[in-house]
Amino acid sequence: MNSMDRPITLHQPKRLEVGVGTAARLGAWAAAAKRPFVIAGGPTADYVARLRLPGDVRVYAEAPPEPDLPAFEAVLEAARAHRPDLIVGLGGGSVLDVAKLTAALWDGEQSVRDVVGPNKVAGRRTPLAQVATTAGTGSEAGIRALLTDPETKSKLAVESPFLLADIAILDPELTYSVPPAVTAATGIDALAHCVEAFTNIRAHDLIDGYARLGIGLIGRYLGRAVENGNDAEARAGMMLASYYGGICLGPVNTAAGHALAYPLGTRLGLPHGLANAIIFPHVLAFNQPVAADKTGEIMAALGLSAETPEAVHRAAHQFCERLGVEMRLEVHGADEADLRLWAEEAHAIRRLMDNNPRDMSVDDVHAIYRAAF
Structure with missing residues (x-):
């Protein structure tokens, strides 16, 4: 089943912050950002202040737990209205997946259906920070994102190294209320x-x-x-x-x-x-x-x-x-x-x-x- 000599490629975020209070480090990392766009899932919007983000921060707090294409399109529309220079995912796996796709697609011509499958994303133009608030999906670590197709009730899976976070933060304080x-x-x-x-x-x-x-x-x-x-x-x-x-x-x-x-x-x-x-x-x-x-x-x-x-x-x-x-x-x-x-x-x-x-x-x-x- 295993083979040590089989070729394999491993992608990981460029920077990882782990430990109590590390959410506050995002602001220093993002010091040059002028228009951060934070995607949150309801209650997780309460943690935005802990991130200490600079600039004109726009918070989209309506990301649903199991997003489908229409829900993602609503996020994309809000992002395009704000024209962010930083995308921040703040939540569980679904929120982080939506943040990945938003960072990759908001400022381009591709739709979600254009990029379903491996290595179809043309390239991400916007820096991406992922701040996990649950311990489950590990979405902050990876290059995949999933959305539900409302017509077929199936999952649309996108895989690309352009979905990888520039910084991922694992602050256990953000999970205390789960x-x-x-x-x-x-x-x-x-x-x-x-x-x-x-x-x-x-x-x-x-x-x-x-x-x-x-x-x-x-x-x-x-x-x-x-x-x-x-x-x-x-x-x-x-x-x-x-x-x-x-x-x-x-x-x-x-x-x-x-x-x-x-x-x-x-x-x-x-x-x-x-x-x-x-x-x-x-x-x-x-x-x-x-x-x-x-x-x-x-x-x-x-x-x-x-x-x-x-x-x-x-x-x-x-x-x-x-x-x-x-x-x-x-x-x-x-x-x-x-x-x-x-x-x-x-x-x-x-x-x-x-x-x-x-x-x-x-x-x-x-x-x-x-x-x-």
């Missing part, structure tokens, strides 16, 4: 990024190192962060784990777990982190027969012990439940009659399904959805 349930779900999303890259058919020794670091931090700190939101060490550990997961996404990417989670977001309206948390134990157990050694490493890092697919599923499911995640799709409003359609949609996301270490049929996906129901 509720326990959201902390748990987004933390498991970060775990899924690391795990899916680690067990991926495109896995690489370099990325395995980041994945191991991320999984270990999550095993050590996620429970603490859920229990006490003001635990600075745990919050910092989770932000770093999320960042490592974001690094994993660049050259390796996720696999079946995220493919199965996407219809739960686009069709059922679940937050991305929660959708991934629900799916996580099922796909981990499904892949165990072909990735036994790495699955064993994952379980040990999480403080769990299991050697069969059934035991892996049971232990991982209990791990998520103990963190307070409601794991039943039925409780979240799913209709069992819809599961087959969702299975067909998930199976068709070949850019992710083809990365999975074990082939998964539509029937396999349907069985997982039924088990999660």
Whole structure:
């Protein structure tokens, strides 16, 4: 599965600030900016003052949690009206994705549909700062951005080094107010990024190192962060784990777990982190027969012990439940009659399904959805 000599390219932000209070460092970095444009998601707009930005600051605070094309077009219109010389993403993964695309597209001729896929962005004209306020997606680390197509209910994925942040900031103080349930779900999303890259058919020794670091931090700190939101060490550990997961996404990417989670977001309206948390134990157990050694490493890092697919599923499911995640799709409003359609949609996301270490049929996906129901 791994090959040390296989060519790989790793992109990371030009500058990374990590630790309590680092949000305040953005102002000094951006001292020359005259027209910053901050994209926030509702409550995260309250943190703008902590950034100490100079100049004529415009805050767009209506970025939704799961943005679609019309929502992005509204952001783009506001950015064009302000004509910024700095774009700042301040929020969770969806906000950071919108910031990436805004920085790349607001001052050019390309539309989102023009740049869907790898390496289609012509070039970014505007500096980009990414300030994370959750520990989950690791979007601040990477070169991908996702939007929902309202017509097909599918994800549009853009990948380009021109989406990379010039500076990324991981200030755990900005995550203190994240509720326990959201902390748990987004933390498991970060775990899924690391795990899916680690067990991926495109896995690489370099990325395995980041994945191991991320999984270990999550095993050590996620429970603490859920229990006490003001635990600075745990919050910092989770932000770093999320960042490592974001690094994993660049050259390796996720696999079946995220493919199965996407219809739960686009069709059922679940937050991305929660959708991934629900799916996580099922796909981990499904892949165990072909990735036994790495699955064993994952379980040990999480403080769990299991050697069969059934035991892996049971232990991982209990791990998520103990963190307070409601794991039943039925409780979240799913209709069992819809599961087959969702299975067909998930199976068709070949850019992710083809990365999975074990082939998964539509029937396999349907069985997982039924088990999660």
